[in-house]
Amino acid sequence: MEKTVPVIERLKREEKDILIFTHENPDGDGIGSMIALYLFLKKLGKNVTMAMKDDVPYVYNFLPHVNEIKKLPINHKFSVAILVDAAHRKRAGTEIQAHELIRIDHHVGGEFESIYDCVDDYSPSTTALVAELLRTWDESLVDKDIATCLYTGLITDTGSFKYNNTTSKTFEIAKFLTEKGADPHYISKMIFERNKVNVLLLLQKTLSTLQLYDNGQIAVLTVFREFLNETNTTEEDTEGFVNFARSIESVKVAVIMIQREDLKTWRVSLRGKGEVDVQEIAKYFGGGGHKDAAGCRIIGEYEKVKESLIEKISESVNRKVEVMR
Ligand SMILES: [Mn+2]
Structure with missing residues (x-):
């Protein structure tokens, strides 16, 4: 090449x-x-x-x-x-x-x-x-x-x-x-195929946070810091968790919010399924990546950060629908 x-x-x-x-x-x-x-x-x-x-x-x-x-x-x-x-x-x-x-x-x-x-x-x-x-x-x-x-x-x-x-x-x-x-x-x-039991316990807690928005088109998972402490795991153990949210049939954008040590910074990973360009969403929040996999960091209070994310993702999801019509 x-x-x-x-x-x-x-x-x-x-x-x-x-x-x-x-x-x-x-x-x-x-x-x-x-x-x-x-x-x-x-x-x-x-x-x-x-x-x-x-x-x-x-x-x-x-x-x-x-x-x-x-x-x-x-x-x-x-x-x-x-x-x-x-x-x-x-x-x-x-x-x-x-x-x-x-x-x-x-x-x-x-x-x-x-x-x-x-x-x-x-x-x-x-x-x-x-x-x-x-x-x-x-x-x-x-x-x-x-x-x-x-x-x-x-x-x-x-x-x-x-x-x-x-x-x-x-x-x-x-x-x-x-x-x-x-x-x-x-x-x-x-x-x-070398998962540790602790990572599955962390996954269990994380899946219990699943929330769906926009008629199931957006799925959000959250990893609170206490989850990591309680299961004796680290941030890197959350690798791949977001794919469980993406695997839901109706989902167009899957999100995982990982709370960092300072408790106010959120590491956000976004995954698309080919319809919505998640890189654009990440870029809006100062991050980057690819069309189907991107990430960013947002500082703020949990509910507010989540709300601003959903709002932005919702815009992209609905814009896509309009274009398709
Ligand atoms: Mn790469």
Whole structure:
């Protein structure tokens, strides 16, 4: 893919230190992209470090070489830093020091900063872009560990090939990675079948908050801080909960509001089903994402925050109906 060529040429030239980093609250796509790129560049003898602000979430602790991920911030200025799976370096949640920035991402709304931006918002995942990049560079260096990391991001960002970002190209990349040693059964088992009982208890409490609006077109779930305390779980354990709200037949937009430690900030995740562009809604509240999956942060009192969200979502849902008529 031609978009990857300037990045490859730039990295080939790099003889000093390279940092690879991803966004805070990292997911399978961010971590998978980061480790895959790290392993590949290491094989080429590059001086490379991978780092992020948060710990590796439990579900991704099976990935190869996770223990080599360093903690951000790092008090050192790198020659070049590669941001994966985020539109802006601010998404790292902490300061990054580097002379030059490369971006590999598939989010909508980032600004192009240089020719070293490998951004394609049609790509199902950042790992799909990284797979293309590594294939273009030197396919023979893609081994089982690298393929495992890339396959992980591909299935987590496509909901195991269920979301509308899944195309024949997605399966083509999955085929390539499987041929390189990624084991689909093993990876799915590690990600989706290692739930802790506490997480199910948290899910139970969260589902009890379900509220429907606009004739069942909008579903809202809430994770109050006390739920996390009572079940001895963390915010990262709520990953995927919003999909239960989305799975309701009548629902067009599903929302989960997660109360942060300060009790007044709400981390909001929005999920669509192809009809309503939830990225637009998130953008209104200062966030971003994709058409079917987006997020934002809102500060305020619970009922008021919820009300303003419902109002905005309701506008989009009803506008859609009008257009369809
Ligand atoms: Mn992603």
